[in-house]
Amino acid sequence: MATQTKLLVAYSESSGAPTHFNNWASWVSWCLATFGWSQTTDTGAQLAQWLGGSVTSVTNPSGNIYTYTFSGGFTGTSTYTQPLPGQAIILSGFTGTPGTGNNGTFVVLASPAPTSTSFSVVNVNGSTTYTGSPVITLNTNYAAAETTTYPPANAANTAVWEIWTPTDALSGTYPYYLKIWYGAAVGDTPQIWLQLGNGTDGSGNLTGNTTIPYYCTINDNGGNSSNLYASFASGDSSRVSFALFDNAGGNGNIVFSVERSKNNSGADTAIYAHIIQMGTYNSQAGAPRRQQALFPAGSPYGLVGVAETSSWLAAVPATATSFSLGTTVGVSPVWPHLGCLGNPLLGVVVYMSADFADQVPFTASLYGIPHVYLPFALATNLLSPALAANTNRIAIRYE
């Protein structure tokens, strides 16, 4: 388990160099790689690339493993300082035969370990023949203004995407895939679309059972090219929880969390995967909220769980403004909606704003086990605007 934090500008360029866009989007990507997730090698014009640079040599340390040395990379973002295991990289510009076999999309291997000037991949068509002017593709797509309708790619330079998959022990039993579109909302504010699926077609489309793609963004007021907002993430090879641009525009953030189903002890199971997300969009009532479970192929329980579209399933007071009694302070977990309630998720909890200070981690016991959560008291994208007190807030798992 790990935590990450970074100050990010909440801005997605709709023209010119995508500097801020690349910074925040690549940080999400970098976190996923850092937590141990692996990117797929799906191809497509909008597949995100964060490195850039010129390939200077190719070696073949063993079998189908090829090591590429490069220079001049890392110009596109402030996040990646070297390739990371699990990250997908596009190589192009090799010419001739057999050199062109080096062109393609590959996932960086953990061993041989990548460095700031080299990385290794499995490439069945690889060749040590160095011809042409090979490069690591750098994302130069900027994020044209988005709509809130799916699909998010409504223009050539919109919503670059990645597909990631967990690498935990259960991934052999039940692999699932998370597609992330990085884009912009009205006002050049960042916007993310998210979807879970049971597979990919190699061209960037999730296959098998899939959740309903849905977006989360921040309030328009956050859209400017100078303000920095704290962003947080935690995760491991099976789960991730993000809170981006906290209190952007004075009232919002983007929260999403993906994890596996839990047993009665809170341990991961391979029965389903779950995504939960929320953002702010112009008004609290309009804040996009979504949660949905994804079942593996052939599951006796169905394809996907019920898509909760207006709120998360949590239990908080509607009258009381604090969830404390005596020396005890409570939070509510969020339950998956499977047609019944699944065991509570761990990636997020809901609390009352009076109970915890903004961005000060607290420990909550779920399944009898203490877990650390990071609360966002200032961001007012609430669990449910319909709850009268409107003092509930969100905390992400942060450990």
Place this chain on the structure above:
Amino acid sequence: MATRTASHLYDCSTLANYKAWAMEISNAMGPSGFGWRTSGDTGIVNWSAVGASQLPLVTSQAPSGNAVAWTSGGGGAGGGNYGLGAVVTNGGNTYMCILSSGSGVNGPPNTTYWTPYNFEIWAVQDGLSPIYLKIEYWVQNAAGGSANSEPKLYLTASTTATGGAGVLTGFVTARVLVAGDAANTLTASALQGTTYWQPWYMSGSTGRAAFFLYANPGMPLVSPYYYNQQVFAIERDHDNTGADLNTGFTLVTASTQGTTTANRSQQSVNYTNGLTTEETAAWISPFSTLTITTGNLAFSATSNDPGNGSFGTVAFPVFPNTGGLGNQLLCVMLTQNPIGNSPTGNYDHGAVEEGAVVQVKALGSLHTYVAAGGFALSQIQTAAAGRVDILLVRFE
């Protein structure tokens, strides 16, 4: 554990109907029912002494202070006039002052100054820490309703022994109204003619009680048939197997006041830390934030349980506030009308028509519930306006 059923008119316009209503609850709570014991406080109603003139018309005035014997010289240390809410006994009955100056010749049963005040206080007998439940039996005469016609309860619970004269002590919950809709009296029906006997479902034990009064099974989901259902329940905290804990208890109520406003209350009491804030907008449940859907979520004790969780059906738990979420209550659960979101059409809630008895897995075991629906209860969760909700009331 015991279950009881009954049928009653939604009417207290006669002494017989009033006593039948009130004593049904009393009998359910008492030794011949769930096994609670009376606290024996001064002022507790003696049903045999309640006559036609002892029908207590509900008032905005709440009782205050111990029940004391009425004296013509008046109450208070100086023997002056009785104050509003003063409770006195006189002639075998109990009265509450509704207009000061209830002294001298203005003594009870003078209805200008006094109203009959019929209450009971019941105590658990399960061997754990005390729970006291005070039940006040009133009759509605508010504007919009038929005078002297509607039954109304006030409920208050506490943790420690009473003062012996009708006043609860220790940690004391807010006094909660449980009543039907004053504007929609229902003494007749198309099905039953001038008498409409509505089913009651009650269950309890020496440590808990759950009531669902005035069900409307099979009736059209139109006014006034869906306005009068009433639910209240009290039970202890539970461990994760559903066994009672000696840490605290919760009182929940749901009923209708007016055609669009439901009375909702959830109050938890912890023996160490005291009272939680009374939840009046909604019970604490993930059901409060459930997206309105129209899917037919069938009831089945063996329905899919992919989470291997505590809840094996579509029934949503209600949680006590124990400074966070305690293990779910067993006395009530919530679910959604599976056939739609609008309180129109037939009063048939698909698999869970009102009065249907279903089994639900909760805290690892199957429990039996009776379904309570209708508009009166459909707005139990304000967050779900427009949704027809179903309350499941423990019935085992």
